[in-house]
Amino acid sequence: MSPPAGKPAASKRPPRQPALEREHSLHLLREMLRIRRFEERAAEQYSLTRIRGFLHLYIGEEAVGVGVMQALTPDDAIVATYREHGQALARGLPAASLMSEMFGKATGCSRGRGGSMHFFDISRRFYGGNAIVGGGLPIAVGLALADRLQGRRRVTACFFGDGAVAEGEFHESLNLAALWQLPVLFLCENNEYAMGTSIRDELAQPDIHLRAESYGMPAEEVDGMDVVAVETAARRAAEAVRAEPGPRFLELHTYRFRAHSMADPDLYRGKDEVEHWKEERDPIALFEARLRKAKLLTDDDLASMEADIAVELDQAIAAAEAAPIEPLEDLTKDVYTLVAG
């Protein structure tokens, strides 16, 4: 059988690696570091019981969120999952509003109604924080459909994990987006585990990009631990979506260094495996080494980056602590837009 129409030659070609430019490279490194430190502080605040509920950390996957976000404009929309802190920070949601949200405060990005899994910021077209695996995909299709019907050239970037691939909504959404040629950028963060189950025990066809191609959708595999590779692929895919509306699909190979959530004892994968990824494939260490080798990063750069981030996060935590909670009178506010009487 011949490959589906529209399948780009690019899918088998290694992504071009542009020459590193200092300012942008430092930006990428800073953003990844910011996410990692944010997540470490979130874990610490969870241990101090200031954050409750589920807390899913993005540590290890920073290159994906940071790389993709470089390809999006403020007009583009983002639909993310319950492991969305990295995307939210990279999109520009203030750390204080995220920390406050996890503290359950009124100043949180969702007024304390959502918590860690449900960050929203419509001013930045950040449509959540969806904690139903696969549940965000149809929403992304609809946002793209609205753009199409209103003649807007925008991209809807839809993040989901490898676990979502087993959901019916994944297939329904890819089919709809391809059938109607909608401007969706599907971003599969393949971290190899659907919670505690390896994709090899979950998917009869674990080459996820092949599934996208089966819907006639150009799809590409990307090293999700290489922020430059992610940015390059995301830019190319986003530009393609913008140029001639129609979905594109990236399968981003990554790995989470921490457990699925703070409640997960992480019994289902070997310590060796985790250590291997941490030692060999850490996206921040890899990029840092690359920048040092290219003489684009000094110890002072790194130290000042760390110091700035520490100040930002200290301030975010202090702000979250000091912030007011929503008054109990507002418990039933915003169930509906209009209130009768």
Next chain:
Amino acid sequence: MSTVKLTYREAVRAAMRHALATDERVFLMGEDVGGYGGAFAVSLGLLDEFGPERVRNAPLSESGFVGAGIGAALGGMRPIVEVMTINFSLLALDQVVNNAATMRYMSGGQLSVPIIVRMATGGGRQMAAQHEHSLEVWYAHIPGIKALAPATVADARGMLIAALEEPDPVFIFEHALLYPMADEIDEEPQAVDIAHAAVRREGSDVTLVTYGGSLGKCLAAAATLEEEHGLAAEVVDLRTLRPLDTETILASLAKTHRMVIVDEGWKTGGLAGEISAQVMEQGFDLLDWPVQRVCGVEVPMPYAKHLEEAALPSAERVVAAVTEMAF
């Protein structure tokens, strides 16, 4: 004021045509809503008038296209999504419960989801156990959405137009047996009130509370009660199942002091039970007799005609529930 004779089906179509013609944000999406004209021929002809972008055939992906409707609503559109039957709508319940109903609250009030989802409901066509249950109460259970059940031709058109003015998700349940029903209504399509129940027949001896496909049965029962038993039944058509207009129910009870609730849904955990509980909480002193319920018998809907009839509320069962009361 000039009137026009329309069927219930034509009334829904007229509302959609009006919406498509007057609001460019509106589009229709669902299985076979295009060339086929909708499983119940409700959208027949609209494809020719408005084209395939705005009368959008969707594949058999209820979760996908209901979710896409939610996303399109977030993106500034006013989708009218048709799901063939209420049983099929279960495939989209994730999107309804976890997204449509929650996104406003969960985002701290940043979002509104102005989607309309219409579907056929109810029994009586020998479609058996996977096509014609009355599961409206499942939707009426959910904070964040509104649930409408038009029982008249005027409401079939007017409630849909009213729903388009709502900023939040509205679910409209159209009893499939009502589609051919005809009535004279105002020529001009306009919104009707969706905040209140309607008293469809005045009476002083007993209140029959119902909605949708059971309204006709209740009116028939009321006629029999008057002719054969000398009892004046008041018939309250709920119209909107969420939020419930408890005030109108209690006002009627204050006149009659007796109540029968008639609902095709299963009795256990059903809407009739909810209304009964609200009456007990807020109108206990008004009651001269325990509230009675005439509901769907608790079986999956059978195919054979005699069994199906026995599984559904009937005017006879309503009359019996009333005449068993002591007056």
